[in-house]
Amino acid sequence: MSTVPRISGDCVLIRRLFRMHPEPLASSSIMPFVLRHHSRFPIFTPVRYEVRLRDGYGTVTNLSPRGWRIHGNVPMQPGDVCSMKVRLDARNWVAISAGIVRWVRGDECGIETLVMNDESEEQLRDYIQERIKAL
Numbered sequence: 001m002s003t004v005p006r007i008s009g010d011c012v013l014i015r016r017l018f019r020m021h022p023e024p025l026a027s028s029s030i031m032p033f034v035l036r037h038h039s040r041f042p043i044f045t046p047v048r049y050e051v052r053l054r055d056g057y058g059t060v061t062n063l064s065p066r067g068w069r070i071h072g073n074v075p076m077q078p079g080d081v082c083s084m085k086v087r088l089d090a091r092n093w094v095a096i097s098a099g100i101v102r103w104v105r106g107d108e109c110g111i112e113t114l115v116m117n118d119e120s121e122e123q124l125r126d127y128i129q130e131r132i133k134a135l
Contacts, residue, residue: 040064041131043088047072051082051101058107060086065128068099068111076101076109084111088127094120 040062047070049056058072068086076082084096098115116124 039132040067040069041128045087047084047086049074049082049084051076051080056082061108063124063128065124066113067102068096068113069108070111071108073107075107076104078102078104081114082111088123092123092127094123096120 041064042062043060045060047058047060047068049058049070049072051074054074056072056074056076058070060068060070062069063086068084070084078101080101082099082101084099085093086096087093094116096111096113096116099111099113101109102112103110
């Protein structure tokens with residue numbers, strides 16, 4: 001039984017999909033090198049995630065409007081789909097209903113956001129705008 005609180009109803013759909021198709025996506029889905037269109041911001045904050053029906057905990061070390069770099073205790077593979085809950089500051093946690101692992105190096109991985117609810121998108125956008133103003 002999972003100890004991580006469910007992030008949203010989308011997670012139920014994702015878990016059902018992975019019960020039917022538990023294998024990671026084909027290696028052809030691995031993201032090739034591309035120039036980023038968004039700035040990445042350093043951050044050191046907790047993350048809770050679920051991948052392949054396992055609960056993981058770790059740290060986000062940078063973020064952008066479309067992606068996350070995390071270090072975690074449950075291994076992931078390129079192509080894995082996960083859900084995450086990330087603490088942006090003392091008041092705000094954002095929920096990522098679905099993200100796809102694009103690369104892995106040891107316990108570190110890059111996750112592209114696929115599905116995020118409107119409230120979390122707004123919180124993330126506001127957080128990034130505050131970081132830009134602080135530069």
